[in-house]
Amino acid sequence: MSRTDYFDDPHAPAANSIAIAVSAFIQDERGYILMIRRTDNDLYSIPGGQLELGETLSQTAVREVREETGIECEVVSLVGLYSNPKHVVAYDDGEVRQEFSICFRARSLGGTPRTSDESKEVLWVAPDRLDRLNIHRSIRLRIDHGLHDRSEPYFT
Numbered sequence: 001m002s003r004t005d006y007f008d009d010p011h012a013p014a015a016n017s018i019a020i021a022v023s024a025f026i027q028d029e030r031g032y033i034l035m036i037r038r039t040d041n042d043l044y045s046i047p048g049g050q051l052e053l054g055e056t057l058s059q060t061a062v063r064e065v066r067e068e069t070g071i072e073c074e075v076v077s078l079v080g081l082y083s084n085p086k087h088v089v090a091y092d093d094g095e096v097r098q099e100f101s102i103c104f105r106a107r108s109l110g111g112t113p114r115t116s117d118e119s120k121e122v123l124w125v126a127p128d129r130l131d132r133l134n135i136h137r138s139i140r141l142r143i144d145h146g147l148h149d150r151s152e153p154y155f156t
Helices: 057-069 127-132 137-148
Strands: 003-007 021-026 033-038 048-050 071-082 087-091 096-098 101-111 119-125
Touching: 003 137, 021 033, 021 057, 021 071, 021 137, 033 057, 048 057, 057 071, 057 101, 057 119, 071 137, 101 137, 119 127, 127 137
Parallel strands: 021 101
Antiparallel strands: 003 087, 021 048, 033 119, 071 101, 087 096
16 A cells, blocks of 8 residues: 655645554664665655554554564653644545654664565664655654654654
8 A cells, every 4th residue: 555645735635534653763872763665655764653452552663663674672762742633644545644643762672674565675874864865754853853862752
């Protein structure tokens, strides 16, 4: 399934659903950020996905990181809560989701990077090389908040 992200776009379709999503901001000992290149829109992103029944939010983050990257992690803190109604995601099946995402800071516990059905590339990126990647503005916001390591989480 393909997706198109709209951010503060007057031509965006109207949202018809909302789902709880999580993402994980992970840096290695060099400060490099764990990222994927998504299969559904070809953009670079931090790993993440939708909460499933029976999971906690942090369990979802751990599972999504493992599924998309092969990296095991543990959640250590909250980066922010993102619920901007001006950010919608349109899927080719007609669903248009309003953003509702929780971004966690996590720590890598090991593993071997590998791709998945959702990631065509897994890489560790130096912060000064982020501008070379095609990253949606909403994801770049989460990364910027993660890099600033604020004492209080960001929220909208």
